[in-house]
Each structure stands twice: as structure tokens, then as C-alpha cells.
Amino acid sequence: METPARALKSVGSSPDLLSKSSTTTTASVLSDELLIALCGPVGSPIHKVASLFAAILTDRYGYEVKPSIRLSQLIQEHTESVPDKPMFERINRLIELGNNLRQQYGASVLADLAISKIALDREQAKEKSGVQRYEPKRRVCYIIDSIKNQEEYDALRQVYRDMLYFVGVYSPVPVREKNLLEMGMSLPEVYTLIDRDSGEEIAHGQSVRTTFPLADFFLRVDSAVDKPLTQKIERFLALIFNSEVITPSAAETAMYAAASAAGNSACLSRQVGAALTDAAGAILALGWNDVPKAGGGLYEFTPDDPIGEKDKRCMNLDGGKCFNDFEKHAIIEQIVDELRSKDIITAANKSKAVDAIKTSKIKDLIEFSRSVHAEMQAIIQGSQTAGERVKEGKLFTTTYPCHSCARHIILAGIKEVFYIEPYRKSLATKLHEDAITESEAETRKVRILPFDGVSPTRYLKFFKAPVDSRKDGRTGLRVQKNYKAAVPVSEVTLESLPALEAIVLKTLTDKKLLKVKEPETEKKS
Numbered sequence: 001m002e003t004p005a006r007a008l009k010s011v012g013s014s015p016d017l018l019s020k021s022s023t024t025t026t027a028s029v030l031s032d033e034l035l036i037a038l039c040g041p042v043g044s045p046i047h048k049v050a051s052l053f054a055a056i057l058t059d060r061y062g063y064e065v066k067p068s069i070r071l072s073q074l075i076q077e078h079t080e081s082v083p084d085k086p087m088f089e090r091i092n093r094l095i096e097l098g099n100n101l102r103q104q105y106g107a108s109v110l111a112d113l114a115i116s117k118i119a120l121d122r123e124q125a126k127e128k129s130g131v132q133r134y135e136p137k138r139r140v141c142y143i144i145d146s147i148k149n150q151e152e153y154d155a156l157r158q159v160y161r162d163m164l165y166f167v168g169v170y171s172p173v174p175v176r177e178k179n180l181l182e183m184g185m186s187l188p189e190v191y192t193l194i195d196r197d198s199g200e201e202i203a204h205g206q207s208v209r210t211t212f213p214l215a216d217f218f219l220r221v222d223s224a225v226d227k228p229l230t231q232k233i234e235r236f237l238a239l240i241f242n243s244e245v246i247t248p249s250a251a252e253t254a255m256y257a258a259a260s261a262a263g264n265s266a267c268l269s270r271q272v273g274a275a276l277t278d279a280a281g282a283i284l285a286l287g288w289n290d291v292p293k294a295g296g297g298l299y300e301f302t303p304d305d306p307i308g309e310k311d312k313r314c315m316n317l318d319g320g321k322c323f324n325d326f327e328k329h330a331i332i333e334q335i336v337d338e339l340r341s342k343d344i345i346t347a348a349n350k351s352k353a354v355d356a357i358k359t360s361k362i363k364d365l366i367e368f369s370r371s372v373h374a375e376m377q378a379i380i381q382g383s384q385t386a387g388e389r390v391k392e393g394k395l396f397t398t399t400y401p402c403h404s405c406a407r408h409i410i411l412a413g414i415k416e417v418f419y420i421e422p423y424r425k426s427l428a429t430k431l432h433e434d435a436i437t438e439s440e441a442e443t444r445k446v447r448i449l450p451f452d453g454v455s456p457t458r459y460l461k462f463f464k465a466p467v468d469s470r471k472d473g474r475t476g477l478r479v480q481k482n483y484k485a486a487v488p489v490s491e492v493t494l495e496s497l498p499a500l501e502a503i504v505l506k507t508l509t510d511k512k513l514l515k516v517k518e519p520e521t522e523k524k525s
Helices: 022-027 046-059 071-077 087-105 109-129 150-163 173-181 187-198 208-214 226-241 250-262 323-341 347-358 374-390 403-412 456-463 497-510 520-524
Strands: 034-039 140-145 164-170 217-220 273-277 283-288 394-399 416-421 446-450
Touching: 034 046, 034 150, 034 208, 046 140, 046 164, 046 226, 071 087, 071 109, 087 109, 087 187, 109 140, 109 150, 109 497, 150 164, 150 208, 150 497, 164 208, 173 187, 187 208, 217 226, 217 446, 226 456, 250 273, 250 283, 250 374, 250 394, 250 416, 250 456, 273 374, 283 374, 323 347, 374 394, 374 403
Parallel strands: 034 140, 034 164, 164 217, 394 416, 416 446
Antiparallel strands: 273 283, 273 394
């Protein structure tokens, strides 16, 4: 069998590898580089988290941590300098300038510029060392502080894959208020900034609310004390390097179960999962959003109906349609027809009236869905099988509960709800402010709180250890890891990274955001 010469051009030859397997040779080019990207609502201590990551990686793991790549600085480098004070005007102006950049050059442009910084640093290291190929075992970490929309996240993930560790940093609103007030802002300015930072109604705007749930690790910071925060970061790094035997918390296990349950859902809108636990954290029941069937339970895959011929979920009815959407559209048409019959609008204005009503609160109605919500199913199942253990229990759900589920949560006697994804349509706290709160300090009500810990997406990677990786097979003793030699559990090869980075660099040069450095020989000629 012949191999194209160009496929071998960049690969060197080494006689001492002739007797070794391909897994050994490919492992030799795996990189120890790390990329940590941070995201969090304004007022959260993101800079402090970045500093703690850098200190622990340097002192304990022997990493060279590069100065944080601050997207706010990149905004100024490619637009204009912004005065440090007053702080409200400074941050507001940075948001505006960042939005302008995204609108002009694409929503991922700031992440693209961060990628160019990393690629340039690696190229300079290569030139300094004099090697022709990239040195794979550089113990280097880059920290990006901080990303603000999903396109920025997607750009980093597409290039760096599992080398990227995305950390969501969150502080409760009272803590963020205090932090922003201490910067010299007024209370109205604080709330204006929090609302704008959370999610703007423009395609090129920043939206922490939708980006934050993509994190690999959720870090809730509810006090100014460094020790608990440091311990959380130490635990996360121990998982990244497999340097200690770390097992999941009850909360992490419950949220992983909830995320797994969401996979059962055939809902055309969104998949939601829930796990109900007792007060001690033992899982009582799982739930997901789907259509109930006659005789009890939900429609599910069954071996006797492998392609769903008897399945009457929305995906299989009338060519597949969302009944909730169709009912809302019917209501809108009925309203418009009523307005026409009373000469409030004309036939010529009908389409404008329909569009206007579509953007009203009617679009948020969820009452016409055929599905039982994940939280409802978990509560019903738990109440049937566990009875009184449901009271004082906890509910872990992949999405913030809606106002319909809120009343079931209150009725069941559940004390705490933890979620990952926000849900803007929910009126839970507005309709049930007597019984539900988002304040961690309020213990007399049902508390709805952001999840803290390892994301379900990384659960197995971090907690499922390879067979016999924790002990010495000869002595039976636990393997003691050398922190300075520990490698990330998700290593990537630097053979592919430069090519992926080059694609990003090409787009930036085409947009004239980067200048091409000419080779020295060309300059002389």
C-alpha cells in the first residue's frame, strides 16, 4: 500500500520508535497546555478567580501562567481607550464598543483576537527555542477573562476542544450589588448594568445569561472569604490533572442524573431533566418533559415498537408540530379577526397586527403544551414511591422552573431547587413571592439557586477513572501523583492546533484586524 508523500512531510523519523505501538508515538506529541476561559455576570469576582487559578497552577503544578487575556483590553486595542473612572460610564462604554466590534466583524471577533494572542505566543516560543516543530510538553496555561456570548465560546471550543476548560463564576445579586456599589456606582446604575450585562436584545450583543450555562465547572462565590473559593478551585484542578482521588458531591450526581434524564425527552422545543432527592441527597425520582400516555407514565422507546409506530408524541402527529405554538398562533389570529370585525384595524394592517401580537407576552405562553414538565414528573413519581421523604427535599433541574412547576414544588414541600439554564419566561418568583425566593439568606421559603460544581457534560470525564489507575498493581498501594508532572485528563495534540488557529488568523487578516509579518529574507530583498 502506498502513502502520499505529503502525508508524511511534516512527520519526523526516529529509529527508537520502530518497535513501539502507534499509541505510544501519538502520545508523545500530546500537549500539556491549558486554556481556562471565565464567564460570569457583572459584579462577580472574575479577576480574583483568575488570580487564584494562576497562583495554584504556578505553585502546585509548575505551570507558566501567561498574563490573563482580557477581552475588555482587546476592545480598547481595536477601538479606543476608555477612562478608568467613573466606573459605570467605563463599563457601559466598553459594552457599546464591544457590541460595535461584534456587529462589524462578527459575534466571535473578541474570541478570535484572543486566539491570535495564544497562537502568536506559541509561535514566539517556537522561534526562541529554535525547534522546527512545536514543543508539545510546554506546561503553559492561558486564561481568558472573560467571554460574554455563545459565539465567543463556540469559537474557542471549535479550536481548542477539550483543552478548553470553561468556568462559570457567579455571585448572588446582593453580593454583586455590594461589589459594584463599592466601585462608586449608584444603585440605579448597578441595576442598569446588571440587566444589560445579563442579555441584550440584539444579535451582536453580549449575553452572559445564555453563555454561562455552557460551563464545565460552576463556581458560586457568596462571600469575600478566599478560603472556600480557593478550595473549590483546588478541587477543580485536582480533577483536571487527576492528581487526587476526588468523588462527586451529592449535588453533582443529582444534576448529572437530571441531565441524563433530559435525553429521554422528545419535546420539539427543549429537553429538560429533573432529579428529586431527599434532604440527605439520595435520589428519589427522575423526570423529563414529555407527553403522558393512557394508563399512566410517559411515551418512551419500547422494544416492541422500535420505530415509534404507536408513539403519539408531537413529533409523530400531523407531520410533527408543536401544539403549544399552533394554539398560540390560533389565539393571535382570533384576536386580529376580532379587531377587524370591530373596525379597530383594517385588512391592510392585519399582518402588522399579527407581528405586533406575536412579540407580546402571548409568545411566552406555555399552557397549551401536551408535555408534562420534568419537575412535575419527578415530584409525582417521588410522591408515589417515597411519600414523606419528598418533604424538605431538593430538586435539581437542568432549566429554571416555570411558574406552573413552581406551585407543584411549593405544594410538595421541597426546600431547595438548583438549576443550570435560566428561563426568562418563568414568573415563579413574581407569582409566588410569598413562598419562593432567589436569596440564599432566606431559609423560610423555597430557595431557587444556581447550581455549583462540575457540569454534567464533564461528569464522566472527571469522575470515571481508568481501571487500576489509582493503585500500584504490585504493591496494592495508592499511586501518589507528582503534581509538577501531572498531565491534564483531556490532552490534545499540537499537530492540529496551529492549523485550526491559522484559519482564525486568516479571517482576522482578511478583516484587517491583524497585520501579516513578512519573513526577514523578503524584507532584505
